[in-house]
Amino acid sequence: MDQAERLRELVKAKRAEGEAPENTGNAEQDPDSSEEEFPDHESRPTTKVIAVASGKGGVGKSNFTINIAIELSKLGNRVMILDADLGLANVDILLGINPKYNLVHLVRGEKDIKDIITETEFGIKVIASGSGVKELVNLSNQQRASFIEKISELEDMVDVLLVDTGAGISKNTLSFLYAADYGIIVTTPEPTSLMDAYGLIKVTSQSKSNVPLKLVVNMVNSREEAKEITSRVILLARRFLNVFVESYGFIYRDKNVLTSVMAQKPFTVMFPGSKASECIKEIAAKVSLRMQKPSDAVMDEETVQKRGVFKRIFDFFQ
Numbered sequence: 001m002d003q004a005e006r007l008r009e010l011v012k013a014k015r016a017e018g019e020a021p022e023n024t025g026n027a028e029q030d031p032d033s034s035e036e037e038f039p040d041h042e043s044r045p046t047t048k049v050i051a052v053a054s055g056k057g058g059v060g061k062s063n064f065t066i067n068i069a070i071e072l073s074k075l076g077n078r079v080m081i082l083d084a085d086l087g088l089a090n091v092d093i094l095l096g097i098n099p100k101y102n103l104v105h106l107v108r109g110e111k112d113i114k115d116i117i118t119e120t121e122f123g124i125k126v127i128a129s130g131s132g133v134k135e136l137v138n139l140s141n142q143q144r145a146s147f148i149e150k151i152s153e154l155e156d157m158v159d160v161l162l163v164d165t166g167a168g169i170s171k172n173t174l175s176f177l178y179a180a181d182y183g184i185i186v187t188t189p190e191p192t193s194l195m196d197a198y199g200l201i202k203v204t205s206q207s208k209s210n211v212p213l214k215l216v217v218n219m220v221n222s223r224e225e226a227k228e229i230t231s232r233v234i235l236l237a238r239r240f241l242n243v244f245v246e247s248y249g250f251i252y253r254d255k256n257v258l259t260s261v262m263a264q265k266p267f268t269v270m271f272p273g274s275k276a277s278e279c280i281k282e283i284a285a286k287v288s289l290r291m292q293k294p295s296d297a298v299m300d301e302e303t304v305q306k307r308g309v310f311k312r313i314f315d316f317f318q
């Protein structure tokens with residue numbers, strides 16, 4: 001049984017027992033895992049919002065989002081993806097689905113929130129953004145109020161909302177990132193990608209959001225390379241930006257990813273035993289364990305309950 005497998009079993013077992021998981025014995029992988037009590041599934045404080053972002057484009061955000069969503073769902077979480085790559089939405093294409101309705105229909109008042117959720121065969125739900133989504137930015141106050149009200153209805157429906165953002169430091173992406181409980185920044189070992197990841201961390205550090213940032217290095221050739229890249233980013237962020245970025249793991253460069261993209265099937269489904277899939281499972285186990293801990297939240301619980309998780313997300317439309 002590999003580490004990911006052990007973590008998964010641990011989550012399942014502990015959830016079944018309704019008690020706190022103990023330290024997994026791997027302090028480096030999950031340093032806080034023994035610190036707090038884990039509430040059971042039903043008593044989780046709120047939906048956890050995780051924004052997946054990157055400086056440079058094409059680093060694997062959407063593939064990461066989709067595949068980690070599927071693994072989180074397998075771990076017993078109710079998972080939804082919000083495709084927030086407003087210009088170049090492609091979560092639906094990667095999943096091989098054809099959502100009938102999207103956020104635009106909701107805003108236009110043509111559909112209710114439940115109508116724009118696409119159920120998938122993978123156990124996860126998807127809200128597609130659609131090509132005309134830019135009109136969301138220009139909502140009238142009334143439209144916005146009604147939109148927020150509708151989106152808030154989702155709060156009891158999912159445990160985790162993964163927001164797949166567009167690359168770079170656009171206002172939209174930053175707003176989603178700032179509003180999330182935490183952001184996962186995806187980079188590759190390429191110097192340009194690293195530079196842009198650092199740029200994103202820098203911009204975020206200059207905001208008042210205080211959003212915790214995690215790092216995932218994608219398309220690595222070896223564990224050593226991943227370790228070296230990770231420590232470099234963490235060190236630079238700490239030394240020059242005074243920001244603590246936490247490592248959430250890495251994903252091997254794996255040709256099965258491209259094959260699965262071409263087949264429009266998630267690689268964790270098409271190639272569950274592949275190197276990339278094993279890495280995703282490991283990260284998902286970590287996210288799942290940490291998801292149940294209120295310590296990752298940006299705001300205290302009282303504030304979260306007052307404002308509502310989805311209201312925070314769509315604040316940027318105001």
Ligand SMILES: Nc1ncnc2c1ncn2[C@@H]1O[C@H](COP(=O)(O)OP(=O)(O)OP(=O)(O)O)[C@@H](O)[C@H]1O
Nearest residue numbers: 057058059060061062063167252253254257258261
């Ligand atoms: N682990 C990996 N191994 C090999 N190739 C990968 C891996 N991850 C992603 N890729 C390749 O990178 C391409 C881009 O991935 P993806 O669309 O997920 O990136 P993205 O960051 O969402 O891009 P964008 O910024 O345009 O939204 C994929 O089509 C695939 O070919």
Ligand SMILES: [Mg+2]
Nearest residue numbers: 061062085090
């Ligand atoms: Mg993408």
